[in-house]
Amino acid sequence: MQRAALELFLANGYDATPTAAVARAAGVSEMTLFRHFASKEALLLDDPYDPQIAEAVAGRPAEERPMRAVVEGIRAAWRDVDPDDAAHLRTRLRIVAEAATLRGALERNSEATVAALTDALITRGVAASAARVAATAVIAGLSTALLDWARSDRDDLGAVLGRALDTLGGG
Amino acid sequence: MQRAALELFLANGYDATPTAAVARAAGVSEMTLFRHFASKEALLLDDPYDPQIAEAVAGRPAEERPMRAVVEGIRAAWRDVDPDDAAHLRTRLRIVAEAATLRGALERNSEATVAALTDALITRGVAASAARVAATAVIAGLSTALLDWARSDRDDLGAVLGRALDTLGGG
DNA sequence: CTCGCAATGTTAGTCACTAACGTGCGGGTG
DNA sequence: CACCCGCACGTTAGTGACTAACATTGCGAG
Numbered sequence: 482m483q484r485a486a487l488e489l490f491l492a493n494g495y496d497a498t499p500t501a502a503v504a505r506a507a508g509v510s511e512m513t514l515f516r517h518f519a520s521k522e523a524l525l526l527d528d529p530y531d532p533q534i535a536e537a538v539a540g541r542p543a544e545e546r547p548m549r550a551v552v553e554g555i556r557a558a559w560r561d562v563d564p565d566d567a568a569h570l571r572t573r574l575r576i577v578a579e580a581a582t583l584r585g586a587l588e589r590n591s592e593a594t595v596a597a598l599t600d601a602l603i604t605r606g607v608a609a610s611a612a613r614v615a616a617t618a619v620i621a622g623l624s625t626a627l628l629d630w631a632r633s634d635r636d637d638l639g640a641v642l643g644r645a646l647d648t649l650g651g652g
Numbered sequence: 653m654q655r656a657a658l659e660l661f662l663a664n665g666y667d668a669t670p671t672a673a674v675a676r677a678a679g680v681s682e683m684t685l686f687r688h689f690a691s692k693e694a695l696l697l698d699d700p701y702d703p704q705i706a707e708a709v710a711g712r713p714a715e716e717r718p719m720r721a722v723v724e725g726i727r728a729a730w731r732d733v734d735p736d737d738a739a740h741l742r743t744r745l746r747i748v749a750e751a752a753t754l755r756g757a758l759e760r761n762s763e764a765t766v767a768a769l770t771d772a773l774i775t776r777g778v779a780a781s782a783a784r785v786a787a788t789a790v791i792a793g794l795s796t797a798l799l800d801w802a803r804s805d806r807d808d809l810g811a812v813l814g815r816a817l818d819t820l821g822g823g
Numbered sequence: 824c825t826c827g828c829a830a831t832g833t834t835a836g837t838c839a840c841t842a843a844c845g846t847g848c849g850g851g852t853g
Numbered sequence: 854c855a856c857c858c859g860c861a862c863g864t865t866a867g868t869g870a871c872t873a874a875c876a877t878t879g880c881g882a883g
Contacts, residue, residue: 585756622789648782651822
C-alpha cells in the first residue's frame with residue numbers, strides 16, 4: 482500500500498489524494514488501509530527512526546551537556562546510513578514539504594525518537610524536564626534541516642545535517 | 653466564542669467537544685465560528701506570540717552564536733510578561749496537554765514566531781538554513797517546557813522557563 | 824473435513840471543514 | 854424618509870479522514 486500511496490502522492494500531491502484513491506490503487510478497502518496504518522500521514526512517515534541513536538547518545542562522555550550529547554550522538558549514529566535510504570527519504574520529504582496539511586508532521590511522527598533520546602539522557606543523569614526539552618529541540622531542528630535539504634537539491638545530505646548539528650550544538 | 657470554547661474544553665475535554673457544541677454555546681452557527689477562527693485549534697491558541705521577541709534577538713551582541721542569541725533574546729523579552737496572562741496561559745496549556753490530537757499544536761501555531769526569529773537571526777548575518785534550524789529548535793524546546801509546566805503545578809513559570817533556556821543554550 | 828481464528832469487507836456514522844447561495848440589518852445617499 | 858449597498862450571518866449540502874458494528878472469507882490445525 483505504501484508503494485501505491487507514494488506514487489499517487491507524487492503524481493497528484495498529498496492533499497489532493499483521498500485515502501479512498503490509495504485504497505483502490507492498492508486493491509483493498511479503505512477500512513483495511515486504516516487497519517494497517519494509523520493515519521494517512523503514516524503512509525508517508527511510518528519508518529521508525531532508529532532507536533540506535535539512543536545508544537550513541539547514552540555512550541557520550543559524561544561531562545557533555547545535554548544538547549551537545551544529543552547532537553554528537555546523532556552525528557555518530559548517522560554514519561551507518563545507507564545512501565539508498567537517503568534517496569528514498571528525499572522523495573518522501575519532498576511530498577511532505579509541499580503539503581500544507583503536513584506542517585509539523587515530521588516532529589509529530591518522531592515522538593518515539595524523542596522518547597528514546599529523552600530516556601538516554603535521563604540515564605546519563607540529566608533531569609527529566611531538561612532531557613525532554615533538549616531531545617525535542619534537536620529533533621525539531623533536525624526536521625527543518627531535512628525539509629530544507631529536500632526542497633533545494635543542492636547539497637548532499639551529510640553536509641546539510643552536519644551544519645544543522647553544528648548550529649544546534651551551539652557552534 | 654473563545655470564552656464558551658474554553659469552558660466546554662475544560663469541562664469535557666478538547667477532543668470530546670465538537671465544534672457544533674461550541675457554536676451552540678456561543679449562540680452562533682457553526683459556519684460563523686469557522687469564519688472567525690481558521691480551525692478548532694485556533695479557538696485555543698489564537699494569541700500571537702510576541703514579535704517583540706525578534707527585536708530582543710536582533711539586539712544581542714554580534715559575537716553570540718545563533719542558539720545562544722535566540723535563547724538570551726527570549727529570556728530578555730520574557731521579563732515584560734503579565735502574571736495574569738501566565739495564569740490564563742496555564743489553563744489553556746492544560747487543555748492542550750490532555751488532548752491527544754493537539755500534539756505539536758503549539759509548534760504549529762508558533763510558525764509566525766519562528767519566522768520572526770529566523771528573520772532576526774538572518775539580519776545578524778546568520779545563514780538562512782542555520783537560522784531556521786535554531787529558531788525552530790528553540791521554540792520546540794520551549795513548547796515542551798511550557799507543557800511540562802502546565803501539567804505539574806509545582807514551579808513558577810519563570811524558573812521553569814529559565815532552566816529550559818539554560819538547557820537549550822548549551823548550559 | 825471442519826472448526827476456529829485472523830484478515831478483510833460492508834455499511835453507516837461522526838466530525839472538522841468548505842462552497843454556494845440566500846437573508847436580514849444598519850447606515851450613508853438621494 | 855425611502856432606497857440601496859454591503860457586510861455579517863444563516864442554511865444546505867457536500868467532502869474527506871477516520872471509527873464502530875457486524876458479516877464474510879480464507880486458511881491452517883486438529
